[in-house]
Amino acid sequence: MQSSVISMVFTSQNLMRLMGGLLVTARIAFISIAIGSIAGIGFGLLMTSKSKWIKGICRLYLEIFRIIPILVWLYIVYFGITSALNIHLEGELVAMIVFSLWGTAEMGDIVRGALESLPRHQIESGRALGLGFWKLYRYVLIPQAVRRMLPGAINLATRMVKTTSLVVLIGVVEVVKVGQQIIEVSRFQVQTASLWIYGLLFILYFIICYPLSVLSKRLEAKWSN
Amino acid sequence: MSSEEKQPLLEIKDLYKEYDKKMVLNDIQLQINKGEVIVVLGPSGCGKSTLLRCLNGLEPIQGGEIKLRGKSLSGKDVDWQKIRQHIGMVFQNYDLFPNMTVIENILLGPIKVQKRDKNQVLMQAKELLDRVGLLDRIDAYPRQLSGGQKQRIAIVRALCMNPEIMLFDEVTASLDPEMVREVLEVILGLAKQGMTMIIVTHEMAFAQAVADRIVFLDAGNICEIAEPQEFFTDPKTERAKQFLNIFQY
Ligand SMILES: Nc1ncnc2c1ncn2[C@@H]1O[C@H](COP(=O)(O)OP(=O)(O)O)[C@@H](O)[C@H]1O
Ligand SMILES: [Mg+2]
Numbered sequence: 001m002q003s004s005v006i007s008m009v010f011t012s013q014n015l016m017r018l019m020g021g022l023l024v025t026a027r028i029a030f031i032s033i034a035i036g037s038i039a040g041i042g043f044g045l046l047m048t049s050k051s052k053w054i055k056g057i058c059r060l061y062l063e064i065f066r067i068i069p070i071l072v073w074l075y076i077v078y079f080g081i082t083s084a085l086n087i088h089l090e091g092e093l094v095a096m097i098v099f100s101l102w103g104t105a106e107m108g109d110i111v112r113g114a115l116e117s118l119p120r121h122q123i124e125s126g127r128a129l130g131l132g133f134w135k136l137y138r139y140v141l142i143p144q145a146v147r148r149m150l151p152g153a154i155n156l157a158t159r160m161v162k163t164t165s166l167v168v169l170i171g172v173v174e175v176v177k178v179g180q181q182i183i184e185v186s187r188f189q190v191q192t193a194s195l196w197i198y199g200l201l202f203i204l205y206f207i208i209c210y211p212l213s214v215l216s217k218r219l220e221a222k223w224s225n
Numbered sequence: 226m227s228s229e230e231k232q233p234l235l236e237i238k239d240l241y242k243e244y245d246k247k248m249v250l251n252d253i254q255l256q257i258n259k260g261e262v263i264v265v266l267g268p269s270g271c272g273k274s275t276l277l278r279c280l281n282g283l284e285p286i287q288g289g290e291i292k293l294r295g296k297s298l299s300g301k302d303v304d305w306q307k308i309r310q311h312i313g314m315v316f317q318n319y320d321l322f323p324n325m326t327v328i329e330n331i332l333l334g335p336i337k338v339q340k341r342d343k344n345q346v347l348m349q350a351k352e353l354l355d356r357v358g359l360l361d362r363i364d365a366y367p368r369q370l371s372g373g374q375k376q377r378i379a380i381v382r383a384l385c386m387n388p389e390i391m392l393f394d395e396v397t398a399s400l401d402p403e404m405v406r407e408v409l410e411v412i413l414g415l416a417k418q419g420m421t422m423i424i425v426t427h428e429m430a431f432a433q434a435v436a437d438r439i440v441f442l443d444a445g446n447i448c449e450i451a452e453p454q455e456f457f458t459d460p461k462t463e464r465a466k467q468f469l470n471i472f473q474y
Pocket of ligand 2: 273274394395
């Protein structure tokens with residue numbers, strides 16, 4: 001009977017475990033998004049530098065993250081760097097490091113694009129008022145850039161949330177892994193277990209990502225009234 | 226009167242400016258006394274905007290010298306941020322900051338750059354807004370204002386820094402014709418109060434009314450400097466005659 005099937009899969013214990021996994025997913029995603037956003041603003045400013053050298057190095061950093069898959073990055077740091085330096089890092093910490101570095105690179109490029117799209121006369125009228133470099137960015141350019149980069153930033157954040165599903169491959173038990181474990185155990189009694197569990201995962205990811213897109217819609221509406 | 230008291234407020238000597246080895250301004254000589262209104266005329270592309278931008282350091286110059294009250298503004302150790310507080314500038318493009326309200330736009334420079342007392346600046350801002358007829362728009366955002374209103378606010382924003390000299394670069398050029406007047410009247414009012422100004426404009430009647438002297442610029446050179454009456458009725462140079470003919474039909 002259908003309802004007994006559901007209760008066999010979604011025992012309260014299983015649900016607790018899934019929530020624990022979800023917490024790991026959310027922790028990795030949101031800490032990395034926070035670090036990536038703040039560092040990304042600095043990185044974006046560097047990318048608009050007049051110096052060819054600084055620009056070139058920034059470009060290289062960004063391209064390295066675009067070309068090499070995140071999974072490879074996770075392996076490089078988790079297996080490569082830890083053994084080269086002979087240290088041990090928790091998988092979750094490695095995930096946060098890699099995701100933060102990645103977030104910084106992508107966020108920086110979004111910030112760069114937003115800053116470069118600002119009309120030149122905004123910079124000039126700020127300078128004509130005697131604003132120095134930092135005040136010009138702090139009061140005039142960054143607030144305007146933030147509005148322009150919002151759609152791209154939200155898109156990046158949801159991509160980062162979804163990509164956390166890779167961290168299972170460096171031994172982190174996040175929500176997808178917990179789901180798989182539950183499926184393993186209940187598969188013999190309930191043949192449709194994977195359907196139910198993955199269906200729930202679908203909803204859980206939606207629950208994490210949906211507030212982000214609501215937030216972005218709200219802010220966009222507020223700024224364009 | 227001693228010679229110091231008669232020294233010009235702003236002095237431009239042998240100014241030379243180029244972009245990528247292309248001459249834009251050449252051999253510019255001009256002295257502006259306190260309270261004087263200079264109108265710069267000339268065909269488009271002749272270097273009018275560049276001249277104003279050089280005067281407040283938005284463009285580096287490649288030769289000659291600019292002096293403010295006898296002090297040279299050339300050289301590496303010049304603090305342009307300081308000097309720009311004495312030289313107000315309003316541009317052709319609406320240059321209010323769209324992320325701030327009218328009053329936030331106006332207070333930014335006096336409070337964050339000049340570190341002045343907020344209440345005192347607020348009082349001054351309100352008085353100036355009242356004078357340009359926009360006190361009721363004090364909390365509006367730039368996107369809620371018409372072009373003419375934006376330019377009047379931009380003028381107030383520059384005035385609130387208490388500049389010694391104001392530069393206007395075709396501030397009515399992007400406006401609908403019916404809004405030109407309200408902006409020009411504000412500038413005329415400033416002239417009456419004795420504000421020192423350098424104005425680039427294509428409004429000939431306004432130029433004639435407001436100017437103490439007309440500077441006619443052509444291809445980066447000053448062709449003619451004359452009193453408005455003389456310039457408009459009896460221009461000395463062939464280039465100035467041709468230029469004025471375009472406007473007379
Ligand atoms: N940033 C720039 N780089 C290169 N050339 C420029 C730049 N700005 C202006 N110029 C050139 O300098 C000349 C004078 O321009 P401008 O001062 O804007 O003229 P005006 O304001 O009289 O129309 C023009 O030939 C223009 O093409
Ligand atoms: Mg111009």
